[in-house]
Amino acid sequence: MAQTGTAVGVNPSAEARADAGVRTLSVGADVSVGEQVVTGDRGQVQLLFSDETKLVVGPNSALLIESYLLRGGNSVAQFTVNAFAGSFRFITGNGPSSAYQIKTPTGTIGVRGTEFDFEVDEAGQTSVLLYNGAVEMCSASGVCTTLTETCQIGAYNPSNALVFDPDQRNQATGAFPYLQSQRPLLQPFQVSSQRDCQAPTAGSAQNLLNQEPPQSLSTTGGHTLDGCRVSEGPGNYPGNYPGNYYDYEGEGPNWPGPNPNDCNFGTD
Numbered sequence: 001m002a003q004t005g006t007a008v009g010v011n012p013s014a015e016a017r018a019d020a021g022v023r024t025l026s027v028g029a030d031v032s033v034g035e036q037v038v039t040g041d042r043g044q045v046q047l048l049f050s051d052e053t054k055l056v057v058g059p060n061s062a063l064l065i066e067s068y069l070l071r072g073g074n075s076v077a078q079f080t081v082n083a084f085a086g087s088f089r090f091i092t093g094n095g096p097s098s099a100y101q102i103k104t105p106t107g108t109i110g111v112r113g114t115e116f117d118f119e120v121d122e123a124g125q126t127s128v129l130l131y132n133g134a135v136e137m138c139s140a141s142g143v144c145t146t147l148t149e150t151c152q153i154g155a156y157n158p159s160n161a162l163v164f165d166p167d168q169r170n171q172a173t174g175a176f177p178y179l180q181s182q183r184p185l186l187q188p189f190q191v192s193s194q195r196d197c198q199a200p201t202a203g204s205a206q207n208l209l210n211q212e213p214p215q216s217l218s219t220t221g222g223h224t225l226d227g228c229r230v231s232e233g234p235g236n237y238p239g240n241y242p243g244n245y246y247d248y249e250g251e252g253p254n255w256p257g258p259n260p261n262d263c264n265f266g267t268d
Contacts, residue, residue, distance in 0.1 A: 004032045004068045005055070009046035009186045014039045014057075036064045039086070046189050051076040053093035053100075054189050058177060061086020066103070076100075083126075087119045089178050089189060092133070106158045110136035115191045116147075119175045125157040127175045131191045137161045151197035173198070 007014075007029045014025040017036045023029075025045055031037060037045055037057045047055045051074050057063050066080040076095035082103040092100055092114055100111035105124030114133030120126050128135055130147040138144040139156045145163055147154050153172045154163040164172055173179055179197055182190045 004030070004065055005047040005049040005053075006030055007045050008048045009044070009189070011042060011044040011184070012040075014043040014045045031065060033065050033068050036062060036084075038062045044184060046186055048188075049076070049079070049093060050074050051079075051093035051095050053079065053095075054089075054091040055081070056089035056178070056185060056189055058087035058089075061088065063088065083118070083120050085120050085122065085124075087117070087175075087177050089115075089117050089185070089191075091115045091189070091191070107137065107139040107156045107161065110138070112136065115193075117176045117178050121175075123157075125155065127153065127155045127172060129153050129173075129176045129179060129197065131193045131197065150193050 007025050007027060010025050010027050010029070012024075015038050016023050016025055016029070016031055017038055018032075018034055025031070025037070031045075031047060037047070039045060039057055039059055039061050041059055043059055043061075045057045047057070049055070049068070050070055053076065055063075062084040063086070064082040064084070066082050067078050068080075069076065069078040071077040074094055076093060076099045078099055079095065080101045080103065084105065090102065090111065092111055097110075097112040097114075102109040102111065102118070104118075104120050104126045106126060109118060109126070109128060112134035114135055115131040116133070116135050117129045117131070118126060126137070128137055128147060130152045131150060135147045135154075136144055137147070137154050137156045139159055139161045141159045143156070143159065143161045145154060145156075145161045147163060151169075152163060153169045154161065155172070156162075178185065179194060182194055
């Protein structure tokens with residue numbers, strides 16, 4: 001398989017699965033078309049692609065790299081991923097907006113030169129938070145809507161898609177762990193508008209699509225690292241991103257695992 005992207009940040013457990021077998025991902029590992037990236041309770045993978053696209057696969061998540069074609073000048077001609085479940089961040093690279101597509105169990109996300117987070121819940125319903133650019137969300141039934149404003153949130157299920165109003169938006173922010181905290185991310189994977197998009201209270205987006213019966217939306221709550229001790233030190237990531245790494249060490253609520261006394265993520 002040809003190299004597609006590089007794991008520049010990995011928190012165990014994280015694997016790449018393909019017909020040829022399963023391998024554990026570590027920093028510097030290549031990820032290729034046809035491989036599925038799967039993380040455990042405390043796993044996370046930050047992927048940097050040749051066209052400078054950045055993709056984060058959060059804890060308890062699964063995503064297949066379906067296609068990746070480059071043209072001259074490291075510009076992407078086609079980039080398609082299939083997100084099965086979990087939380088993700090996507091930052092586009094050097095390619096036309098038409099090159100990028102994200103598939104989920106209940107529809108698609110069309111990318112328009114963008115920074116955004118999205119979450120696919122256990123039912124396959126998808127929530128999207130826009131930081132920059134524009135995103136078109138389309139349900140499997142063909143209902144489409146577009147996010148165009150910074151901090152907008154929308155969602156779709158098999159038969160409906162909508163943009164939340166401000167009150168609904170405040171209820172839905174809990175679906176996005178990287179909105180609550182960017183500390184697990186390397187600096188190039190962080191977005192400048194994250195603090196602007198934080199709502200006063202974070203909750204669940206459950207049933208917000210019930211306004212147009214019989215639709216429904218169910219998303220998981222957010223996670224924080226509040227109470228964890230954070231240490232910072234020098235590090236050199238693969239590629240052109242010299243900078244700092246973070247080492248998360250408990251005491252306090254663990255993100256995202258069940259042990260309230262364990263916040264240890266190790267170092268990227």
